[in-house]
Amino acid sequence: xxxxxxxxxxxxxxxxxxxxxxxxxxxxxxxxxxxxxxxxxxxxxxxxxxxxxxxxxxxxxxxxxxxxxxxxxxxxxxxxxxxxxxxxxxxxxxxxxxxxxxxxxxxxxxxxxxxxxxxxxxxxxxxxxxxxxxxxxxxxxxxxxxxxxxxxxxxxxxxxxxxxxxxxxxxxxxxxxxxxxxxxxxxxxxxxxxxxxxxxxxxxxxxxxxxxxxxxxxxxxxxxxxxxxxxxxxxxxxxxxxxxxxxxxxxxxxxxxxxxxxxxxxxxxxxxxxxxxxxxxxxxxxxxxxxxxxxxxxxxxxxxxxxxxxxxxxxxxxxxxxxxxxxxxxxxxxxxxxxxxxxxxxxxxxxxxxxxxxxxxxxxxxxxxxxxxxxxxxxxxxxxxxxxxxxxxxxxxxxxxxxxxxxxxxxxxxxxxxxxxxxxxxxxxxxxxxxxxxxxxxxxxxxxxxxxxxxxxxxxxxxxxxxxxxxxxx
Amino acid sequence: xxxxxxxxxxxxxxxxxxxxxxxxxxxxxxxxxxxxxxxxxxxxxxxxxxxxxxxxxxxxxxxxxxxxxxxxxxxxxxxxxxxxxxxxxxxxxxxxxxxxxx
Numbered sequence: 001x002x003x004x005x006x007x008x009x010x011x012x013x014x015x016x017x018x019x020x021x022x023x024x025x026x027x028x029x030x031x032x033x034x035x036x037x038x039x040x041x042x043x044x045x046x047x048x049x050x051x052x053x054x055x056x057x058x059x060x061x062x063x064x065x066x067x068x069x070x071x072x073x074x075x076x077x078x079x080x081x082x083x084x085x086x087x088x089x090x091x092x093x094x095x096x097x098x099x100x101x102x103x104x105x106x107x108x109x110x111x112x113x114x115x116x117x118x119x120x121x122x123x124x125x126x127x128x129x130x131x132x133x134x135x136x137x138x139x140x141x142x143x144x145x146x147x148x149x150x151x152x153x154x155x156x157x158x159x160x161x162x163x164x165x166x167x168x169x170x171x172x173x174x175x176x177x178x179x180x181x182x183x184x185x186x187x188x189x190x191x192x193x194x195x196x197x198x199x200x201x202x203x204x205x206x207x208x209x210x211x212x213x214x215x216x217x218x219x220x221x222x223x224x225x226x227x228x229x230x231x232x233x234x235x236x237x238x239x240x241x242x243x244x245x246x247x248x249x250x251x252x253x254x255x256x257x258x259x260x261x262x263x264x265x266x267x268x269x270x271x272x273x274x275x276x277x278x279x280x281x282x283x284x285x286x287x288x289x290x291x292x293x294x295x296x297x298x299x300x301x302x303x304x305x306x307x308x309x310x311x312x313x314x315x316x317x318x319x320x321x322x323x324x325x326x327x328x329x330x331x332x333x334x335x336x337x338x339x340x341x342x343x344x345x346x347x348x349x350x351x352x353x354x355x356x357x358x359x360x361x362x363x364x365x366x367x368x369x370x371x372x373x374x375x376x377x378x379x380x381x382x383x384x385x386x387x388x389x390x391x392x393x394x395x396x397x398x399x400x401x402x403x404x405x406x407x408x409x410x411x412x413x414x415x416x417x418x419x420x421x422x423x424x425x426x427x428x429x430x431x432x433x434x435x436x437x438x439x440x441x442x443x444x445x446x447x448x449x450x451x452x453x454x455x456x457x458x459x460x461x462x463x464x465x466x467x468x469x470x471x472x473x474x
Numbered sequence: 475x476x477x478x479x480x481x482x483x484x485x486x487x488x489x490x491x492x493x494x495x496x497x498x499x500x501x502x503x504x505x506x507x508x509x510x511x512x513x514x515x516x517x518x519x520x521x522x523x524x525x526x527x528x529x530x531x532x533x534x535x536x537x538x539x540x541x542x543x544x545x546x547x548x549x550x551x552x553x554x555x556x557x558x559x560x561x562x563x564x565x566x567x568x569x570x571x572x573x574x575x576x
Binding site: 090258261 | 475477479480483487490492493494495497498499501502504507508511512513514515516519520525526527528529530539540544546547548549550552553554555556557559560561562563564565566567568569
């Protein structure tokens with residue numbers, strides 16, 4: 001195929017990516033956007049395959065075809081078999097693979113110089129560009145791999161080693177920040193050295209090792225609730241890695257698609273930070289809440305399921321506010337059962353209030369509740385449902401804290417300005433939670449201590465099951 | 475490679491970054507994860523680089539390690555691409571697809 005047609009194919013693919021990303025941002029067009037992305041990728045791969053040529057014959061084609069099939073099959077099976085609840089982890093894992101792929105392409109290119117010194121270009125500019133781009137691609141790519149893997153285990157909460165469950169640690173003293181800076185600068189220095197001496201493998205391994213460490217210590221200090229932001233940032237980085245790889249092999253579609261993902265991923269990261277009322281810099285470099293947790297000075301007596309069931313007796317409208325705790329205890333099916341029981345017994349209207357950052361990933365609650373077959377129409381976004389709390393008989397908060405903490409309205413403290421769910425406007429508030437302890441932001445919640453609030457202390461699944469039994473017995 | 479080609483590539487890089495910034499403006503929270511996942515699948519574009527790298531490696535025959543590296547890159551990139559789009563599709567069916575007539 002002539003070079004003109006290849007360039008045209010890549011242009012078409014880039015246009016499809018642009019439309020795909022644009023359409024993914026709107027609810028109605030999002031499925032179409034994903035299809036555009038697929039088409040763009042298909043066009044890019046087909047164009048490349050037509051552009052390839054093997055003088056050696058069939059062996060090269062068999063290996064390439066086998067690689068494509070193998071990767072597609074693994075990816076497809078993983079995507080189909082994953083539980084809805086494990087989806088954020090899978091996105092993180094795929095992201096790590098993408099970063100590693102870019103870094104490996106870069107490594108493969110520079111390795112050719114080691115194996116065959118004739119391959120080293122005489123053109124000094126090309127050599128410099130290749131080594132710099134390969135170094136940067138390695139830095140970003142390996143960092144994305146280790147960072148994403150750690151993020152995946154953090155989202156899972158831990159890792160099983162020889163049958164023992166080990167919790168993923170969160171650790172980040174402030175002296176770690178200058179170390180990140182030093183490591184970053186030393187990678188840049190090694191990249192500079194590698195341009196002088198492209199066949200020195202010490203530089204190569206040095207860049208790879210330091211980049212892997214950087215990915216780990218970048219993600220290690222970041223707490224569970226900030227994980228979506230980090231995964232989004234790593235996604236942006238894997239795009240940048242692809243763009244750098246494009247510089248090495250002089251390929252336009254890699255540069256365009258990579259930098260598109262890099263830039264739009266960064267914007268998405270900032271949007272996600274804003275929804276949590278956080279700054280990206282704070283997420284990355286400031287340990288949050290941990291050190292300055294507010295002391296609890298008040299106490300509140302817990303209620304039991306029977307008491308709550310009596311209050312729920314005859315309720316006309318109940319709004320359920322799910323949070324991180326519902327995801328942890330996996331009690332969405334019990335929640336759905338509760339909703340069905342209430343609807344059946346008292347003809348109660350049930351709605352769900354979804355805070356934009358509830359759960360581990362934006363949209364996490366939607367996915368969990370959809371898995372339990374909760375009708376989509378009952379899931380209402382925060383802005384729309386807040387006015388309805390004043391007319392509802394009961395709000396049931398399941399494992400949520402900061403997202404309904406009235407302290408956010410005062411304009412002071414870490415939660416200041418964060419939009420919250422107005423659960424405190426409901427006639428009765430039931431809170432299912434393990435203890436009175438502070439949420440992620442480390443701020444005590446006044447809502448717990450109000451007279452109209454009933455606390456059900458315990459695991460979400462256990463408490464919902466007890467509550468369902470109590471409702472049945474009414 | 476001539477300086478003109480390098481400048482051309484850098485121009486492409488910078489303009490695409492600006493375009494990427496403009497593309498994403500207001501995204502409802504519900505779509506944050508699918509958008510991230512879809513963009514992630516697109517970043518598997520390095521599959522093109524892996525293909526070209528493998529092509530050169532297998533053609534010249536004697537470059538064993540670089541060929542293996544390119545092959546591993548090809549497999550990982552394909553996992554990223556196919557898995558990424560498939561998982562995005564599933565997510566969108568769950569959350570956006572059920573919103574009929576909206």
